[in-house]
Amino acid sequence: MHSNHTIALPNRPPLLLGPTPLVMGILNVTPDSFSDGGQHDRVASALAHARQMLAEGADIIDIGGESTRPGAAPVGVQEELDRVMPVIDALVADGITTPISIDTYKPLVADQAVQAGASIINDVHGLQGAPEMAEVAALHGTAVIAMHWDKARDPAAPLLGAVADYLRRSVAMAERAGLARDRLIVDPGFGFAKSLTENYALLDRLDELAALGLPLLVGTSRKSMIGKLLGNQPEERLAGTIATNVLGYLRGGHIFRVHDVRANRDALRVAQATLYGPPENRG
Ligand code: 7PM
Numbered sequence: 001m002h003s004n005h006t007i008a009l010p011n012r013p014p015l016l017l018g019p020t021p022l023v024m025g026i027l028n029v030t031p032d033s034f035s036d037g038g039q040h041d042r043v044a045s046a047l048a049h050a051r052q053m054l055a056e057g058a059d060i061i062d063i064g065g066e067s068t069r070p071g072a073a074p075v076g077v078q079e080e081l082d083r084v085m086p087v088i089d090a091l092v093a094d095g096i097t098t099p100i101s102i103d104t105y106k107p108l109v110a111d112q113a114v115q116a117g118a119s120i121i122n123d124v125h126g127l128q129g130a131p132e133m134a135e136v137a138a139l140h141g142t143a144v145i146a147m148h149w150d151k152a153r154d155p156a157a158p159l160l161g162a163v164a165d166y167l168r169r170s171v172a173m174a175e176r177a178g179l180a181r182d183r184l185i186v187d188p189g190f191g192f193a194k195s196l197t198e199n200y201a202l203l204d205r206l207d208e209l210a211a212l213g214l215p216l217l218v219g220t221s222r223k224s225m226i227g228k229l230l231g232n233q234p235e236e237r238l239a240g241t242i243a244t245n246v247l248g249y250l251r252g253g254h255i256f257r258v259h260d261v262r263a264n265r266d267a268l269r270v271a272q273a274t275l276y277g278p279p280e281n282r283g
Helices: 039-055 077-093 107-116 131-140 159-176 196-204 206-212 224-230 238-250 261-276
Strands: 005-009 012-017 022-028 060-064 100-103 120-123 143-147 184-187 255-258
Touching: 005 143, 022 039, 022 261, 039 060, 039 077, 060 077, 060 120, 077 100, 077 107, 100 107, 107 120, 107 131, 120 131, 131 143, 131 159, 143 159, 159 184, 159 196, 159 206, 196 206, 196 224, 196 238, 224 238, 238 255, 238 261, 255 261
Parallel strands: 022 060, 022 255, 060 100, 100 120, 120 143, 143 184
Antiparallel strands: 005 012
């Protein structure tokens, strides 16, 4: 059911991906999140949120300066750096050794974040937005999450083939820059230029992407594919999120990007026990 992968990371033990699901906790660093007390308060609340997600069992912390959101106003490089760098510095100063991923499509932000201690680049442009991105990853030997987001996709072409072809191009871009394909994780990009029907078809057919031979990340947490179905607000989408993640796991997913770490992790552990037996029977 789950393919096994060892993903090397700079200055860290490798990520081991296979039957045991990994949970990536989302750490949003935005001007309006949590605090109006200025820079110091913002960093302090981000650090507290990261510590909480680690206590809840997060395996990776994903830091995003919200430059990458569909429909959001683009954020400048300096603004994005001002948001994310103090938080990465604070996590490192705090002695956190859990791998940090940087959610950015900007090579300069990725480069700075990795130099400060991030070991994974989470690129919603799948290395296809800027040729320098694959070079930054290759230079530092980071892992890369290549997500599918094709705003120019032909809506008449079959979705699964289009996503797989796009991700194969991401792999080719990585290899051309000297980044080995065994450092890549792929992600179908739920909610990114896809209809509701397409998002659910992608989830149901996630197993078909296993043909790429790479580990799969699932990012559905609190997204509108759940809210449109249930008619609820983002904070009310945990049950729906868990359903998508358990199904994504059943279809071969390895990493689950979530806001609510504990509940998703609990659900995924139960799913793992169902497929592979409880820990006492697994050796
Ligand atoms: C507004 C719209 C705010 C969309 C936030 C979002 C993914 C990601 C995001 C994903 C990977 C969110 C998204 N989604 N990175 N970054 N995969 N790899 O809901 O699905 O978090 S941003």
